[in-house]
Amino acid sequence: MSIPLPTRMSTTGNQVDNWRYFKDEWSNYLIASGLKDKGEEVIIATFKCLLGRETSQILNNLKLSVEQAKSLDEIEKALDGYFLPKINIIYERYLFGSAVQNETESIDQYVSRLRKLCSACDYKTVEDEMIRDRLVLGIRDEDTKKQLISNSKLDLSMAIDICRANELADRQLRSMQGKSSAEPVNKMTHKRNIPNKSKGSNSQKGKEVPCKYCGKIHVHDRNSCPAYGKTCRKCGKLNHFDSVCGSFRSNSKPKGKFNKRRSHVRQVEDESSSEGEYFSEAFKLEEVNSFGHKQAKKRVWVTSLDFFVGKLVKSVDCQLDSGATVNVIESNLVKQIFGKKLEIKPCSTTIRCFGGSLITPIGELSVHVASKGARCTLKFLVVESDKTTSAQMPLISAASCEQLGLVKLTEVKLMETSSNAEAILHRYRDVFTGIGCLEGECSLNVDPTVLPIKQKPRRIPVPLRNEVKAKLDELVEKGIIIKETGPTDWISNLVVVKTPRKLRLCLDPLFLNQALLRTEYEIPTIESIMPELNGARYFSVVDTKDGFWNVKLDMKSSKLTTFWTPFGRFRFLRLPFGLVVSSDVYQCRLHEIFSGIQDIIVIQDDILIIGRGNTDQEASKNHDRVLEKLLERARQANLKFNKDKIKLKKREVKYMGHIVSKDGLKVDPDKVKAIREMKDPSDITQAKSFVGLVTYLSKFVPHLSSLCDPIRKLTKKNQEWEWGEDQKRAVEAIKAIVSKAPILAYFDPSKQITLQSDASSKGLGAVILQDGRPVAYASRSLTKSEHNFAQIEKECLSILFACERFSQYIVGCGKVIAETDHRPLETIFKKSLLEAPTRLQRMMLRLQRYNLEVKFISGSKMHIADALSRMQLTETHQETRLDEVYVADTIHQELESMKIADSLNITQSSLERVRTET
Structure with missing residues (x-):
């Protein structure tokens, strides 16, 4: 006898169920085919062939050892760890303990669901007792529950038999009475009548309608629908099979923004749309004692809408249902609001309740409605009022909510955005397991x-x-x-x-x-x-x-x-x-x-x-x-x-x-907190640590340099340690200012670059700006020799400091505007290099690699650079030292980039003679 091969392991859909089903098939095939009697190598090779390409790749990524790869049990154990989720006993028992019978769920379906939930709870020998207790507590029928509780010798089998008998008796009683039991409406569906094409069409009314999610006939409940949680291969959306997908039908209507799947709720829906039943989070109609006064037992969305009745405007409380596709109003409310002024037109529609019972509306009417400036005409289906209960609020559909601007989907988009990334992580979850090993x-x-x-x-x-x-x-x-x-x-x-x-x-x-x-x-x-x-x-x-x-x-x-x-x-x-x-x-x-x-x-x-x-x-x-x-x-x-x-x-x-x-670079709150909570330094080492931490903030806060100067002096060599009032005030001022650090903009090479620099008697300051926003700050104190510079030399030095400090931003870009509050520098930079004083020549020589345009700007408009120069932080002075010794090859490269001949006082003929002779 030829034994058919098991179906290859599929990684699409519910991988947990797929793996369990594959293992059962494999176990049966292993025994039935006689493969179990053959060698381990043959068994493992056959097993791997049946895994399929995707599962085999997952197995390879699990990186089993050589010994593990030779054992089928170890291979199955590794794949179990990958496909089967880790069970949280406490959470599983919580799910089991909170499971109650659903409104449309039969006893057998409820017991089956309890057995499945209980299997993950690890109750062991008391499993039947736990299922019995949960069945008694969770059953919907109160009479049956009393009967079960009154039986002191009740076991699981007896409890199931009693529930089945009562359920069957109730069903037979309803059949004898010729009507369904009075159940609350979970879902009303508006369906246009279709002309009968055959004589026998009337006989089909009593039969169950196939589910429009899966195409099969079953109880109208999401837990019973096999399509619940599945992804359509045509449109990529959830909760229906591709065989019933209406996304590519030429006569289908657009589904709209509100046809999103939610957890089990009540709603109203127009069945002429392509989607049929929806499991969405709508809200059931709550009872009201009198018009305009509601007693909400559960959370609902209620708003007041203006109904136009002739020349009058009446304010009516309405319930919003983001899962409904039609508007519904009761006949009593129509009489209260409109009297006889508004005619109810007949309509050829049928409303089908969620449980399957049918309701025929009285008719339909069009009403002018307004809400917060938005005004439109809405069509309502009018249903007969229930004389045993008080009037219900009108129900406003999803499309109408959108039309009136009552519902926005901003948060839903954000959730979908996050879920897309989560889905990608799930597809690549093997990248997050085990220890990697790079090639080579x-x-x-x-x-x-x-x-x-x-x-x-x-x-x-x-x-x-x-x-x-x-x-x-x-x-x-x-x-x-x-x-x-x-x-x-x-x-x-x-x-x-x-x-x-x-x-x-x-x-x-x-x-x-x-x-x-x-x-x-x-x-x-x-x-x-x-x-x-x-x-x-x-x-x-x-x-x-x-x-x-x-x-x-x-x-x-x-x-x-x-x-x-x-x-x-x-x-x-x-x-x-x-x-x-x-x-x-x-x-x-x-x-x-x-x-x-x-x-x-x-x-x-x-x-x-x-x-x-x-x-x-x-x-x-x-x-x-x-x-x-x-x-x-x-x-x-x-x-x-x-x-x-x-x-x-x-x-x-x-x-x-x-x-x-997205706004820019911000200071780390943890580092700001570290400064605010740091105790006053008690020695040079602690003072250096404090100065170093403050230096981190120098690119964020332009006012820290001078504040830190009293502390920095104590870190110098041969300086006697004396923590005084100046140091205490400096620490307090720094702690106060770091909490207001601004956000730095990200550098954009396509935008205009502006450098602001300034020099004071103590130091240099600079900032790089784009669109008026700071990209980075910089400052440093002057060296001992630089204190002797003339003011114009210090100002030129500040430009050089700014260019070299922000060199990575400005080299290779277009023209960079260097703003200075020293007017003579603007004139000097426009003249020939040889006309500048010697010290300025050396600075300008180092600036030749930058495409600068020096502009004068009033000091009153240069708040940042001016403050930086007067409140400088300690930085490495070697960045812009002007010592007389320079590296020869660096100077040679700088000279090569300049056209020295353009600045020489020599005729062209004399220059040619010099070139010929040399």
């Missing part, structure tokens, strides 16, 4: 002139030994380290870092770092990436998992990382933390992996994803496109990310110690 091996180079050193073993505290042993075993199992038994030239010590949550093991390669030959690789800074952030609206930050451990070491390099432990020597198989070359190697590898992908910034293990565009929608699509490219490239390179640290699609994120937002 890293080789560490050692200076041959340095003698190898074996450090003396460092003792580990006895209370930590068990934890250290467990951590070493874990790293060995993950393939990060391996035990070393052979001789090695280099042996380092291990550093044990104990934190409240975990134990970290780090290498202490003090002497090895001195011998390693570093291959430098430029690592970007926050200043260098600012121009790339221009126009960004969305940001995400992903963190590479285990950083340097993604890089594999060759055997020679691995031997260099040998370290002592109380349990023997071990060595790293992956690039360890602590090596002087690790950052350069890792930065280079990441740049190689992600080269060519626009709108990402890679700095060490933090990757910034940018979504830029002229609108939020455009930026959102750009962000998701870049995110998918990044994850695909990471999957190909087998690089892993840390899902716990991901910051997904935010308006602003913390990156490299700064806050990056």
Whole structure:
């Protein structure tokens, strides 16, 4: 007998159910085909063939060890861990404990749902008792519930039999009475009558109507519909199959913005639309005692609308239903509002309730309605009032709510935006599991002139030994380290870092770092990436998992990382933390992996994803496109990310110690908090730390320099420490001003660049501006020799300082406007270089590489640069030192860029003679 092969594992749709079904089929096939009697290799090969391409790729990304790959149980266990979600017992028991019978759910359906929920609760031997208790508490029929509670010997089987019998009796009773039980209306559907084409069409009224989500006949409840939660292959939307999709029918009406799926609710709908029934969050009609006074037992959306009755205007409370497609009003309300002034026209429609019962409206009427300036004509279906209850509020449909401006979908768009990125993460969830391993091996180079050193073993505290042993075993199992038994030239010590949550093991390669030959690789800074952030609206930050451990070491390099432990020597198989070359190697590898992908910034293990565009929608699509490219490239390179640290699609994120937002670069609140809460320095070391932290804010706040001067003086050599009132006032002033740090604009090369610079008796100040917004600030104090400069020389020096400080922004751009409040400089820069004084010549010579246009501006209009020069921060003076000694090749390059002959007082014929002779 030929046994058919199991269906290949599908990764589309509900992967949990697909995997469970595949495993059941595989287990049966394994026994029925006799494959179980064959070798393990044949069984595993057959199993992998049936997995399919997508599942096989997932299995490869799980990186099983050689031993695990040879065991079918280990393979199935690994795939179970991937496809089957981890069960939270507390949450599953909460779901089970809150499960009540739905309005249209039969007893058998309810019991089946309880069994499914209970299977994840781990009740073990008391499972039937728990299901019995939940059945008694959750059943809708009160009479049946009393009957069950009164039975002291009730078990699950008996409870089910009683419920079935009562349900059957109730159904038969309704059939004998010829009418359905009085149930609240969950859904009313407006359906245009279609002329009967056959005589037997009337007999079809009593039959059930196929569900327009799945095309099958079942109870009209979302939990019973197999299409609930599925994605249509035609239109890409949720909650229906492609076989019944109406998105491509020529006679279908547009669905509109409000046909969104929500959780189980009541609504009204026009069945002539292409969508049929909707599971959306509408709101049921609440009872009212009298007109205009409501008793809302549940949360509803109610608003007052103006109904025009002839020349009169009446204010009527109406309920908004974003899931409905027609407006409904009761006949009693029509009489109260309009009297006999408005005629009810007949209509050929049928309203079908959610449970299947039919209601025929009395007719329809058109009403002029207004709300907050919006005015339109709405069509209402008039239904007969229920004499046993008070009048109901008119129900306003989704389209009418939109027409009157009562509902906006701004938040829904934001939710969809976030969900798109979440969906991408879900498709690439294998990128967030396991430890990555980049292709190729890293080789560490050692200076041959340095003698190898074996450090003396460092003792580990006895209370930590068990934890250290467990951590070493874990790293060995993950393939990060391996035990070393052979001789090695280099042996380092291990550093044990104990934190409240975990134990970290780090290498202490003090002497090895001195011998390693570093291959430098430029690592970007926050200043260098600012121009790339221009126009960004969305940001995400992903963190590479285990950083340097993604890089594999060759055997020679691995031997260099040998370290002592109380349990023997071990060595790293992956690039360890602590090596002087690790950052350069890792930065280079990441740049190689992600080269060519626009709108990402890679700095060490933090990757910034940018979504830029002229609108939020455009930026959102750009962000998701870049995110998918990044994850695909990471999957190909087998690089892993840390899902716990991901910051997904935010308006602003913390990156490299700064806050990056669409408005610009902001100061990190944590650093501001650190300054505000910092105690007064008590020695030179603490004073230097305080000054260093303040220096971080220098590009944000232009008024910190002079305030910090009293503290900076105490950090100089041979300065006696004396913390006085001047220092205390400086600290208080700094703490007050840092909380008002402005937002820096992102640099845009396409916009005009303006430099403002100024010099005071103490220092230099500069700011780069675009569209009047500061891009960055800079200031520094004058050196001892620069204090002797004339004022015009100091002003020229400030321009030079500004240009060299912001060189990365202005080199290669168009004309840069340099504004100064010293008028003579404007004239000097227009003249020949040889006409300037000697010291100014040297400064102007260094400015030749910049395309400057020096302009005079009144000092009263240069508040920022003037304040910076008088309130300067300490910076490295070597940036603009004017010592007499210059590097020869630098000067040579500067001279080559100038046309010296243009400035010489010599005729053309004499110049030709000089050229011929030389």
